[in-house]
Amino acid sequence: MVGHWFNEEVKDNLSLLDEVEQAARTVKGSERSWQRAGHEYTIWMDGEEVMIRANQLDFSGDEMEEGMSYYDEESLSLCGMEDFLRVVAAYREFVSKA
Incomplete structure (x- = not known):
């Protein structure tokens, strides 16, 4: 999920x-x-963690057909603040070499 955020939201911004x-x-x-x-x-x-979630999680259960369920376990990611900031630094380094 974190990688998707970098690819979809950050790109080269x-x-x-x-x-x-x-x-x-x-x-x-x-x-x-x-x-x-x-x-x-x-x-x-x-102050301690970062959460990235797909905006599609605002999906209303009323919109689904009867008997259907919405699988969203892969639409949410949590990680510690320090770990996330290390990933941000690594991403910056990666795109600077591209």
């Missing part, structure tokens, strides 16, 4: 990564949270 890193510095060690809704995915973070 490194200013989005700047915004995310700034938000991480703001919420780290606090009770505050931050989120940014993109076209396909929403990123949310608090």
Whole structure:
């Protein structure tokens, strides 16, 4: 899911990564949270963790046919703040070499 967020939302928009890193510095060690809704995915973070979820999770159960269920286990990802920031740094390095 995190990779999908980078591919769909970030692409080559490194200013989005700047915004995310700034938000991480703001919420780290606090009770505050931050989120940014993109076209396909929403990123949310608090002082300890980052959550990326597909916007399609706003799907209403009333829209499904009877007997059908919606599988969304692969539409949500959680990770620790420090791990996520390491991935952001690695992504920056990767795209700078492309």
